[in-house]
Amino acid sequence: MMLVPRHIPVLADEAIAWLAPKEGGVYVDATFGAGGYSRAILKIAGTRLIGIDRDRNAIAGGFDLVDRADGRLTLVEDRFSNLAEVCAAQGCAAVDGVVMDVGVSSMQLDEAGRGFSFRLDGPLDMRMGHAGPTAADVVARASERELADIIYIFGEERHSRTVARAIVAARRQAPITTTRALADIVASVVRAKPGDIHPATRTFQGLRIFVNEELDELHGALSAAERVLRPGGRLVVVSFHSLEDRIVKNFFAERGKSAGGSRHRPEIAQVAPSFAILTKRPVTPGEAEEAKNPRARSAKLRAAERTDAPAHAAAELPSWPRLSDVLRGG
The missing domain is CATH 3.40.50.150 (Vaccinia Virus protein VP39)
Structure with a gap:
């Protein structure tokens, strides 16, 4: 069958x-x-x-x-x-x-427990694998500047500084551990016009890309x-x-x-x-x-x-934020 x-x-x-x-x-x-x-x-x-x-x-x-x-x-x-x-x-x-x-x-987006989607409430995880730090760990430990860089570079969010500032202010009051909590924080400071993507789209993308390197x-x-x-x-x-x-x-x-x-x-x-x-x-x-x-x-x-030519030497990676550096400093 x-x-x-x-x-x-x-x-x-x-x-x-x-x-x-x-x-x-x-x-x-x-x-x-x-x-x-x-x-x-x-x-x-x-x-x-x-x-x-x-x-x-x-x-x-x-x-x-x-x-x-x-x-x-x-x-x-x-x-x-x-x-x-x-x-x-x-x-x-x-x-x-x-x-x-x-x-x-x-499949990952559609499973609330994986924490990838702001449309489904679940733990703020976002890991494609099952080991290593979660998005909640990054949100809890990254500095405001690091969060802004992550969201701007990997999420291409032009309001990244405003979002980072709101996240840091919110986590002082209570840990941010769910997708809905983070989406609500972002939506409170990023305004979307009718027909635009959800205000949290780029922030979630940036964190997901960062967490999974x-x-x-x-x-x-x-x-x-x-x-x-x-x-x-x-x-x-x-x-x-x-x-x-x-x-x-x-x-x-x-x-x-x-x-x-x-x-x-x-x-x-x-x-x-x-x-x-x-x-x-x-x-x-x-x-x-x-x-x-x-x-x-x-x-x-x-x-x-x-072709039949030898492989080229691997290029140096860009100098963007890295997971190990951010968590080491947290």
């Missing part, structure tokens, strides 16, 4: 078309979720698949698919930035394709995919907001062109492109998919094909 997936990934058909899985190939679904991409890949005869997810609920939900895949699917609970190490542990020195759907999943993870996952893809292997990434898409776009742009010597420093060896960019412009959902799934509206897909 076929099971109906709990969640259909955005741009699923397009992602698989750009990945172009071939018979007998080895692939990585770096953000397994409900297994939508994995199901499609496994339809190709002889494919072997490694599915990675930091959420053990997603891994547990995929056990039935593992059983039906006849040994062709291995699920691993881990961060997708560790995909090179995961592949090595599975005996895969090189793979034919990597697909990733970046950000929080609809999502942008650092994405940087790491892209570099890891570059290292494990064999020549001709493809990397397909679906992202959902400008911060993620900018990272993917810049990564492909840097890896898709020659770099090195200049007239000022001609002694530097030329670095050959490690990727050939396949999508000159991002692929976006059509009207039908947007109508069926409003969460698809902001999605962008980018794809590139690995």
Whole structure:
């Protein structure tokens, strides 16, 4: 009996078309979720698949698919930035394709107990995995300036200082431990016009990205995919907001062109492109998919094909706030 997936990934058909899985190939679904991409890949005869997810609920939900895949699917609970190490542990020195759907999943958003949504009252958690500090810990311990930076940089909230000030004032009165409490605090100082997004949207996004170190993870996952893809292997990434898409776009742009010597420093060896960019412009959902799934509206897909050039050195990460630093100072 076929099971109906709990969640259909955005741009699923397009992602698989750009990945172009071939018979007998080895692939990585770096953000397994409900297994939508994995199901499609496994339809190709002889494919072997490694599915990675930091959420053990997603891994547990995929056990039935593992059983039906006849040994062709291995699920691993881990961060997708560790995909090179995961592949090595599975005996895969090189793979034919990597697909990733970046950000929080609809399953996580729809579960009040996970604390991702301001529309559902629940504990202020927001962790994609099940270990480490929660959003409530950050809200309780970060300084006003740190909170403002987190909300501004990762949430792109222009009222970040006002929001941070309100959070600090509120926590002096009582701990902020629920999503509704935080949403109410933000709504009390950020005014929304009719038709605008909820006033707490950007604050919740900023805290979620910060707690899960999502942008650092994405940087790491892209570099890891570059290292494990064999020549001709493809990397397909679906992202959902400008911060993620900018990272993917810049990564492909840097890896898709020659770099090195200049007239000022001609002694530097030329670095050959490690990727050939396949999508000159991002692929976006059509009207039908947007109508069926409003969460698809902001999605962008980018794809590139690995060349035979060596992987580039990993770039230094931006100097934005980091979870360990904020909690160490708290």
